[in-house]
Amino acid sequence: MHVDFLTLACLRDELDRLLGARVQHVMLLDELSIGLELYAGRRHYLLLSAHPQLARICLLSERPRRGPDVEPPILLLLRKWLRGARVTDVTQPPWERVLIFHFEGAQGRCQLIAEMMDRYSNLVLVSPDGRVLDAIKRVGPEVNRRRVTLPGQPYQMPPPQSNRHPPVVVDWVALLRSVSPERPLHAVLTGHLLGVSPTLAHEIATRATGNSLALVRDADPRVVGKCTADLFAPLLNGQWQPHIGLDEHGEIVAWAPYPLFQFPRSEPVATISEAMERFFTIRTGQDAYAIARREVQNAIDAAKRQVEQALIKVRTQIPDEREVQWLREAGELLLIHQHTVEQGAEQVMLPDYEGTVRCITLDPTRSVIENAQLYFQRYRKMTRAAHGLPARVAELEAEIAFLEQLAADLRLAQTRAEIDAVREELAEAGWISRSRHPSATRRGPTRLIIDGFTIYVGRNARQNEEVTFKLATPDDLWLHVRGQPGAHVVIKSGGREVPQHVVERAARLALRNGTISAPVDITQRRFVRRMPGGRPGMVIYRNERTLWVKPDEQAE
Numbered sequence: 001m002h003v004d005f006l007t008l009a010c011l012r013d014e015l016d017r018l019l020g021a022r023v024q025h026v027m028l029l030d031e032l033s034i035g036l037e038l039y040a041g042r043r044h045y046l047l048l049s050a051h052p053q054l055a056r057i058c059l060l061s062e063r064p065r066r067g068p069d070v071e072p073p074i075l076l077l078l079r080k081w082l083r084g085a086r087v088t089d090v091t092q093p094p095w096e097r098v099l100i101f102h103f104e105g106a107q108g109r110c111q112l113i114a115e116m117m118d119r120y121s122n123l124v125l126v127s128p129d130g131r132v133l134d135a136i137k138r139v140g141p142e143v144n145r146r147r148v149t150l151p152g153q154p155y156q157m158p159p160p161q162s163n164r165h166p167p168v169v170v171d172w173v174a175l176l177r178s179v180s181p182e183r184p185l186h187a188v189l190t191g192h193l194l195g196v197s198p199t200l201a202h203e204i205a206t207r208a209t210g211n212s213l214a215l216v217r218d219a220d221p222r223v224v225g226k227c228t229a230d231l232f233a234p235l236l237n238g239q240w241q242p243h244i245g246l247d248e249h250g251e252i253v254a255w256a257p258y259p260l261f262q263f264p265r266s267e268p269v270a271t272i273s274e275a276m277e278r279f280f281t282i283r284t285g286q287d288a289y290a291i292a293r294r295e296v297q298n299a300i301d302a303a304k305r306q307v308e309q310a311l312i313k314v315r316t317q318i319p320d321e322r323e324v325q326w327l328r329e330a331g332e333l334l335l336i337h338q339h340t341v342e343q344g345a346e347q348v349m350l351p352d353y354e355g356t357v358r359c360i361t362l363d364p365t366r367s368v369i370e371n372a373q374l375y376f377q378r379y380r381k382m383t384r385a386a387h388g389l390p391a392r393v394a395e396l397e398a399e400i401a402f403l404e405q406l407a408a409d410l411r412l413a414q415t416r417a418e419i420d421a422v423r424e425e426l427a428e429a430g431w432i433s434r435s436r437h438p439s440a441t442r443r444g445p446t447r448l449i450i451d452g453f454t455i456y457v458g459r460n461a462r463q464n465e466e467v468t469f470k471l472a473t474p475d476d477l478w479l480h481v482r483g484q485p486g487a488h489v490v491i492k493s494g495g496r497e498v499p500q501h502v503v504e505r506a507a508r509l510a511l512r513n514g515t516i517s518a519p520v521d522i523t524q525r526r527f528v529r530r531m532p533g534g535r536p537g538m539v540i541y542r543n544e545r546t547l548w549v550k551p552d553e554q555a556e
Contacts, residue, residue: 003116004197010257055121059273074134095194172221181217206262331375405485409460454492464488464537474526
């Protein structure tokens, strides 16, 4: 389902309310989408996206969530040119899937051109002299030599579709006679007419024949022409009828500025923006923070891949202990039997300490003693590696555990502040740059009271550190899912014995905050220690007992 010509025409009329509106904020929602907050009597929120599958323009019912914590050049230019500017016009070139937003502000006049062309969609900021200031997708000559979209280049409209004709001037009898009667009617419509999308073509076929998949031979040209004219009439009279199409299960599968008889159900909506917002809310998921969450998850994944690759490399460098000892022994054997080794030999067979004859490779350009020294040098080098590399392996394994903990923290994050807290942890670890917009005061651990016992639950590494080493005392009970990253849970016992049902509730909290079902370890806080060299919230513990519990989604 893609934005088509009629959808944009309907939207253009809807956007008349924004003429004269002042741009208050410009937001980057994701790498291919921007949001504009405009004021015209009240706040309006306009979304423009050049996503290859989810490209769209629509007004939103509420303020969109800000996206990645980055400021690409186009965002800085959009803020420079649009912030404080007024919308002077919104235009649509004939038969094009393009809307042109005209602005006038302190920097002068400019245009934001939204090209809704599926995978070729783009958002282009154009200067008063018609040159590209920047685009959300820069297109160089190596991609499209005929239409370059780069800063400083003259802006060019998408090339005209010379092989298609406006529906208002079509000779329907001639058109349908010129094609095979066995061709699907909808394919003929999309292939020969301007402004006709697959959805619109199926709708014309449905209205003309009762079947969206009808063949040309089933269609009366006059009826096809009338149905087409009816659907394009709002271009002149402005009487749009935005609808959403639903399948047999009641799921929204389409939208259009006209009733959708091709689907089992068609429901009217107030505006085409509402139709698109409802459709894309389902397609993009219900997570309001999905964009910000995905950005942090991508950074965690990239860091983890880097550490895992380093770990593989280090492990391959750890020498075999028997090989190391043989280097020392070979050097010693050469010294012991130096008088029996022929000068210039490339190898020699000598008995080892157990009497087994071994082959020792030699450098024929060196003396026997020099060859022995070479073996000793290699022995010392590999011995040093054998001592240093295991520590490096442990360090890298700890870093992977830290990143897995951050991934778990991110899954548990329920607010933007909690997502930002995970990002800050990643930045403090040196994996990404620090945010230019520090988050608000960090939220503390979750606090619950169950039958008079206070329970603290950490949702991220710093909260886990606080729960375990600041809020807990040595006699308190400490719980954690075995073998997984997840929450630290503490039961404040106050010297009292904790009833089993309270322990089980706390264990479910730990399990719910883990990644999958698993046994929960329980021990006193006194037996929990920070992992040497580990990140905040990383611990080792002992004297634990294990409680098997089922996850409880209602634990909190």
